[in-house]
Amino acid sequence: MASRKTGQLIEREKGVWTVRIYLGEDASGKRLYHNETTKGAKKDAQKRLTKVLREKDSGVYVQSSAMTLNDFLDKWLAESASLKIRARTLNGYESLLKCHVRQKLGAKRLSDIQLLEVQKLYNEMNKASYSPKTIRHVHNVLASALKQAVKWKMLMQNPCDFCDLPRQVKTEMKCFTPGEAKQFLEAAVSDKFYALFYLAIETGLRPEEYLGLKWQDIDFEQRNLSVQRALVEKKGGGFIFDELKTSRSRRSIPLSNSVINVLKIHRRNQLEERLKFGANYQNYDVVFASEVGTPMMHRNLLRRHFKPLLVKAGLPNIRLYDLRHTTATLLLSAGQNPKIVSERLGHASIVLTLDTYSHVLPTMQKDATNKMEKLMLGK
Numbered sequence: 001m002a003s004r005k006t007g008q009l010i011e012r013e014k015g016v017w018t019v020r021i022y023l024g025e026d027a028s029g030k031r032l033y034h035n036e037t038t039k040g041a042k043k044d045a046q047k048r049l050t051k052v053l054r055e056k057d058s059g060v061y062v063q064s065s066a067m068t069l070n071d072f073l074d075k076w077l078a079e080s081a082s083l084k085i086r087a088r089t090l091n092g093y094e095s096l097l098k099c100h101v102r103q104k105l106g107a108k109r110l111s112d113i114q115l116l117e118v119q120k121l122y123n124e125m126n127k128a129s130y131s132p133k134t135i136r137h138v139h140n141v142l143a144s145a146l147k148q149a150v151k152w153k154m155l156m157q158n159p160c161d162f163c164d165l166p167r168q169v170k171t172e173m174k175c176f177t178p179g180e181a182k183q184f185l186e187a188a189v190s191d192k193f194y195a196l197f198y199l200a201i202e203t204g205l206r207p208e209e210y211l212g213l214k215w216q217d218i219d220f221e222q223r224n225l226s227v228q229r230a231l232v233e234k235k236g237g238g239f240i241f242d243e244l245k246t247s248r249s250r251r252s253i254p255l256s257n258s259v260i261n262v263l264k265i266h267r268r269n270q271l272e273e274r275l276k277f278g279a280n281y282q283n284y285d286v287v288f289a290s291e292v293g294t295p296m297m298h299r300n301l302l303r304r305h306f307k308p309l310l311v312k313a314g315l316p317n318i319r320l321y322d323l324r325h326t327t328a329t330l331l332l333s334a335g336q337n338p339k340i341v342s343e344r345l346g347h348a349s350i351v352l353t354l355d356t357y358s359h360v361l362p363t364m365q366k367d368a369t370n371k372m373e374k375l376m377l378g379k
Contacts, residue, residue: 007034007049009042017045021052055156069113070106072154073097076145087242088208088232093141095235100125100138110149115159118142122163132166139165173359174318175326176201187313193296193305195259195266196288197323199225203253204327204345207298207320208232212241213287218263223255227346231286231295239295249346263287328353332360335367 007021021034034056038048067075082090104121105113125135143160150158176184181201188194200210203225212231219226227250232242244250255263266287273291274281282293290296298320306320324345331341342353 007053009045009049011042012037015039015041017042019045019049019052021049021056023056067110067154068106069108069110070102072110072149073102073106073145076148080148081144086232087234087240088230091232091235096138096141097145101142110154113146113155113159115162118159119163122165126166131171132168135166136168139163173325173329173357174316174322175329176315176318176323178330180315181326181330184309184313184315188309191305191309192269193288193301195262196296196301197306197309198259198262199255200323201327202256202259204324204331204341205253206230206245206249206324206346207301208242209244209249209346211286211288211296211298211301214285215267215287216285218255218287220260220264223257223260225253225255227251227253231298233297233299239297244346246346246348248343248348251343251346253344325357328357329360332357333363335364 007019010018010020012018017038017040019034019036019038023032023034025031034052036048036052038045077090077094081093085093101121104124105117108117122135122139125138126132139160143158146155146158146160149155185194185198185201188197191197196210199205200207203210205227208230209227212229213225214228217226217228218224227244229241230244230249232240234240270289274283274293277292280292284293284295286293286295288296288301290300302320307317310317328341328345331344332338338353339350341357342350345353347353347356
């Protein structure tokens with residue numbers, strides 16, 4: 001019998017040894033052992049035995065398991081990540097892991113994942129022209145998962161901890177100029193979702209925020225909009241109304257007379273559409289609904305309305321999200337206080353706003369210098 005303190009070496013055949021160490025008992029009283037086959041001389045096997053004993057005594061021992069990385073990721077998503085993050089973030093995690101990790105490393109045993117294999121994964125993504133941002137996203141998700149494996153004593157250390165990541169390259173932000181914004185809205189005036197595009201440019205809401213708006217969120221008398229929820233498309237179809245991105249995302253934004261008038265016309269048209277469909281109309285009370293009353297989905301809005309309008313207006317191909325960047329850039333360029341812009345966008349802090357829109361700051365600094373000169377010279 002193996003010594004409970006020193007373990008045991010069992011020679012199976014010449015140069016083949018079993019390292020056996022008593023670990024204790026499980027909840028049912030069954031004895032547990034560490035059994036490991038190693039090849040080489042007896043002194044090599046003794047070194048391995050000593051190393052495992054040291055890990056056991058110091059509390060860092062991790063029992064090897066046949067669990068694959070794919071099985072562990074399923075466990076992590078269901079039992080850990082889903083408790084901490086929103087549904088749309090979880091969907092994003094699942095998508096990144098499916099596209100970039102599971103096929104390459106998923107079949108390997110969790111305990112066999114090595115730093116060099118993870119590094120190779122990132123290097124291959126880099127060679128395949130994935131952006132540094134995407135590679136870093138994949139790294140952050142995988143590193144978070146394997147960090148939990150360390151907490152659960154399924155890994156001794158996280159192989160992601162010492163990986164080298166590509167340098168973050170700040171890409172040029174795309175947005176409309178004042179003239180282009182006007183040109184776009186002129187092209188959109190006859191579109192069913194003209195009110196949506198008008199509201200998006202004026203308020204700077206995120207797409208999931210204006211797609212999640214309900215009529216109860218708009219106070220026509222006070223000319224005010226309240227951001228309360230986000231529309232999230234579920235994997236495999238359907239949707240849910242989810243929490244907002246941050247606590248600062250829950251905010252109130254005053255509306256201009258122009259956008260109020262546009263929204264009133266939009267509401268009248270929607271009511272006419274509702275009467276047309278009668279009992280078949282699914283009333284979710286959303287401001288921007290499909291023909292049958294369900295919330296308008298991001299991909300449908302993009303494909304059927306936004307992209308065709310860009311072509312119609314002869315404008316650069318930008319993302320729907322870039323309407324939000326347009327709002328912030330135009331306001332900051334016009335000299336609006338960054339604090340006000342940050343609050344309008346629902347940013348977690350003004351630091352995020354200044355960092356995201358740093359390209360506007362040189363112009364603001366120049367204006368500040370000119371104003372200071374006028375103050376000093378009394379002009």
